[in-house]
Amino acid sequence: MTDNLILATDSYKQSHFLQYPPEARAISAYVEARPNDFADELLFFGLQPFLLERLGKPIALADIDEAEAICTAHGVPFNRAGWQIVLDDHGGFLPLEIRSLPEGMIVPTGVPLIEVETTDPRLPWLATFIETALLRAVWYPTTVATLSRQCRLIIAAGLEQSSDDPAGQLPFKLHDFGARGVSSGQSAGIGGMAHLVNFMGTDTMEALVAAQRFYGAEMAGFSIPAAEHSTMTSWGRARETAAYENMLDAFEGEGRMVAVVSDSYDLDAALTGIWGGTLRDKVLGRKGTLVVRPDSGDPVETPLRAVKVLWEAFGGTVNAKGFRVLDPHVRVIQGDGMTPATIARLVERMIAEGFAIDNIAFGMGGGLLQQVNRDTLRFAMKANAMRDDKGVWHDVSKAPLTDPGKASKAGRQAVVREAGRLVARRRDAVADGEDLLVPVWRNGELLVRRTFDEIRARAA
Structure with missing residues (x-):
C-alpha cells in the first residue's frame, strides 16, 4: 500500500485548505475516546510507532507529484503550494506539535489523549489533515x-x-x-x-x-x-x-x-x-x-x-x-x-x-x-481552537442537537488529576506544570521516547 502521507487521508481532506477562515493561522485539534458501552476507561497505547514510522519520514517531491496527479484525476483540489512549503521550508516534515498523555496510562473516556497544533501560520489546515492517519494509528492499538x-x-x-x-x-x-x-x-x-x-x-x-x-x-x-x-x-x-x-x-x-x-x-x-x-x-x-x-x-x-x-x-x-x-x-x-x-x-x-x-x-x-473497530471506544478527533492573524485563540466546537453525545470540547485542552482522577480542563485555566498532556513531537523531532518496559509498568 502507499507510504505517501499526503494520500493517507480521506479525499475530502484535500479540499479543506480552501475552507478555513482567511484569518486562520493555526488550528488545534484533540483525540479522545468518547463515552461508550464497551469500557469506562482505556489503556492508551500506540502513538509512538505513528510518530516514528509516518511523521518521522519526510515527504519528497515524488510524493507531491504523485498526490497531485491522483487528486486531479480523482476530482478533488490539491494544495500544491502548501505541500511545497512543507518540502522547501521544513525539509518534508509536517510543521506540527503533538502533545499527549504518557502511553500506558489508564484514562477515563471523554479525556483527551492527544492534542495536535500547527506551527506554520501558512499551513493551519495540517492539524486536521492528519486526522485519518492519526486516528487509525491510535484507536486500534488502544482498543486492543x-x-x-x-x-x-x-x-x-x-x-x-x-x-x-x-x-x-x-x-x-x-x-x-x-x-x-x-x-x-x-x-x-x-x-x-x-x-x-x-x-x-x-x-x-x-x-x-x-x-x-x-x-x-x-x-x-x-x-x-x-x-x-x-x-x-x-x-x-x-x-x-x-x-x-x-x-x-x-x-x-x-x-x-x-x-x-x-x-x-x-x-x-x-x-x-x-x-x-x-x-x-x-x-x-x-x-x-x-x-x-x-x-x-x-x-x-x-x-x-x-x-x-x-x-x-x-x-x-x-x-x-x-x-x-x-x-x-x-x-x-x-x-x-x-x-x-x-x-x-x-x-x-x-x-x-x-x-x-x-x-x-x-x-x-x-x-x-480483529473484532474491534473505531466505534468500539467511539474514538474521534475534533478541532477545538483556531488562532487568528492577531494571535488570538478562538474556541471551535460542535454541539449537534440531534446527538448531544457527539458534542466536542471547546478551547485548547489540558488534562489534570483531580481527586485521583484524570479530567479534561481548558488549558488557559490550568497552572503551569499541572497539564499531563506534554509535547512529544515537534516539527519532525521526537521529544519523548517511551520504552516498552515503562509502558508495561505504567499500565500495570
Missing part, C-alpha cells in the same frame, strides 16, 4: 490494549481469589493466537504488540518485531512448542497415541512446556484413555509440563471437564486458599471461543468447582486482534 486489559482484570481477580501466586501466574494467562485472523501483517504487529502491554504470551511474531522496533523491547513475548491438528492427524487415528507420545519425547526438558491439541477425534477418550491412561506414567516421568488443549465444544464446560478428568487421573495438591492445583506435569489451555464474557464465566465455574485458576490458561485470536 483495553480489551486485553479487561481480560487481565478478570483473570487477576480469579487468581487473587484462588491462587497462592497470582502475580507470578498472571503474565502468561492470556495468549495471543490472532495473527491469522487480522486484516494485515501490520495489524498483527500493532495489535499483537498492544496485547503484550498486559501479558507476555503470544504466537504473533510480528508483535515481537514491532515492540523491538518502536519501543526497544529486547523480547516482549514468549511461546512454547505446540501441536496443531495437521501434525496430530497426519499420524492417523489408529496412531493417535503415538502422535502424542512423539510430542512428549520431542520436547522433553527441565521446566519445558508443550501444548497438545487433543480433540482431533474424541477429546474425552484422549483425556481418559491416552493422557490419563496409556501415557500417564510417561507424562509424570517427564521434567516438563504437558498442556492439554481442548479446541472444540462448549468454551466453558469443556475445558472445565478437562481439568476435572486430569485431576482424577493425575491428582495434585490443595493450596493455602483451599483450591485444587493439578500435578505440575499437567495443565489446560482453552483457546477457542474466548471473550471477556466467556473468560469470566470459565473463571467463575473453575472457582465454583474448587479449582485454582493456576490450572488453566486462556487464548484469543480474531476476537482479540
